[in-house]
Amino acid sequence: MEGRGFLLHISSLLLLPFVVSDSSNIESVAPIGINYGQIANNLPSPDNVVPLVKSIGATRLKLYDADPRVLKAFSNTGVEFIVSLGNEYLSKMRDPKQALSWVKINVQPYLPSTKITSIAVGNEVLTFNDTSLSANLLPAMQNVYSALCSLNLQDRVVVTTAHSLAILQTSYPPSSGKFRSDLAGCLTPLLNFHLKTGSPFLINAYPYFAYKADPKQVPLEFVLFQPNPGIVDPVSNLHYDNMLFAQIDAVHYALESLGFKNVCVQISETGWPSKGDADEAGATPENAKKYNGNLIKLICGNKGTPMRPNTDLNIYVFALFNENMKPGPTSERNYGLFKPDGSPSYYIGFNGTSFASTNTTSGVGNSGGTPNTSSSPPGSSSTGYLSITSDAVVSCANFFCVYSISIIHNYFIING
Template sequence: GQIADNLPSPTRVASLLQSIQISRVKLYDADPNVLRAFAGSDVEFIIGLGNEYLYNMTDPAKARAWIQTHVQPYIGRTKITCITVGNEILTGDDLQLKSYVLPAMQGVYSALQELGLTKQVTVTTAHSVGILGNSYPPSSGSFKPELAEYLQPMLNFHSQIKAPFLINAYPFFAYKDNPDEVPLDYTLFRPNPGMTDPNTGLHYDNMLYAQIDSVYSAIKQMGHNDIEVQISETGWPSKGDPDEIGASPENAAAYNGNLMRRIQRNEGTPGKPSEPINVHVFALFNENLKPGPSSERNYGLYYPNGTPVYNIGLQGYLPRLYIASNTHRTALEWHTLGLLLSFFTALIIFL
């Protein structure tokens, strides 16, 4: 989501992120204002191509033009490392759009090849965890059979270009939908009995790791052991409607804080213990105009004024705002508010 009218400018946000030592940022678009604001920084960017652009990206000329407009002018000073082509398309109802995903990914990658950028930038797409037909136990994870026709060639392409497989995973939804069966502590990385996979004997003390390993198992069922799974979105809302059980600042702080501690330890999942998890946390700011239930407007780590929504050790600094009399700013100047943070390498200040 990118809907709000009270957010700081990209330049001020760049200062905030660098003050809390964020190493990676994921955008839902390729906003030039944002990419310019981070020029010369060490922050790595995953930029996004919206679902509405997929058909155009199957045309080599249009794919090349997009890269020339949205990547090539900035990559010299801003670290763009990945392009996500579409978001959660395979769990939607648009069959035509599903058929465009892989050709669009291939079109974007071919354009990067032509322009000599594949050493810096890779191509992928993001999936909902809903692409899994079975997720329990993790060793029996499998994709929905009806998605095999899309996923098999897509996985072959991932393997060919060595691109990560991205999953959006929110244990919050599992708890909210079934609080009597899903232990809250299991979703929040708090001490709990956990579960043991009867096939492997591996013990899981949290749901997110089980979901990651379920995806690895599903990929293995389709013949691949050479594709990395990354979490492109996860998070926990600090507020929700009365029926959104579990949405609270205490639970949000527990989820993101405990996840951050594990990432700092370079922890892997039980199934991939030597491969540190790669996670992007949604989102930087609360989004006051986002439609839907209250939780959708309350995933942010910060209020728009730079104050933390809850304390997980991110003591950042949002520079004071100065507006020149001749400066025009629209309400949506910083319109990539669905900005995700990765604590994968550089966040080392948790106390």
């Protein structure tokens, strides 16, 4: 690192695992997962992100590509990785030879030193309203899985894809959770694939959008995991004191309604912005601190949802860094737990790392370190993940609005 003129200052305190204290003042190491996006031109190099991730005790990272610099930097750290294939690669992955080539270049060389555990093929594909893209999803996943099998890696790496909550037709009460009827033809064979291969069903869930859509009606305490009367599902009689758990269980019930109750659900993205435009209600450091801090406390407490109380929460917080080149409203660039210099965006139990100087490149998704003079492996990187406020998620935000109105109606009936 010194040869590249990079000076990293980190105190012994910052090397301690990220801990949070519950009401009994018992400290627990947080088994947190974090999304590591790189749509920025001012991020530290992957080599220098390693001590930052270690300092907060994060054990899992999700990439939106298969950046070789990141995978090399985290070799022998024990951190688990989800690597991703962008939507633009789905048509190519319909060719088994292309899928095999991608796995050979972007996954196999890094195992077992770098702990790649999952490949996410596409992101929120089914809510793009693009029939050709949807038609390519399952064949692409099957071919990537077949490639893993041919290399005898299928017991080490699973294949999955992430969905927007807009795939749900109903979600309130959670026990009425159902998938959209127009997606049944795509979802049933996809769920059979998950069941056969043992891979998780990934969901991107953002209670923030429910609050942003109607801040006068949605109780802030209910979306920030703060004390509140909550709601009771009139069918299951289960009590919910936060929106995220209600959303997760709505997915559980939707899976059960199709006969797939044994498919594991994981939350591949959730978070809260620390800054936004004037019309982005609730996007403040204080609310982001409460959302992510309280969420991590729940994860540390090994608390499942009301429907699955004994099932560990597998949740990836969005995101590791603020990303200054993301398009869209101000909130898009302010979901990070950390600023690019390694300092916390807000304090929730860790101090961060001070980067005295940072060598970056100007290319999106190729930030930090010395310029990458060698060409990246084919398909190793993407132009970036979906904007959180993309059309797919805007439709999801509208869906959340209907969801939240139902919640508030019952909230006041139950709590007078």
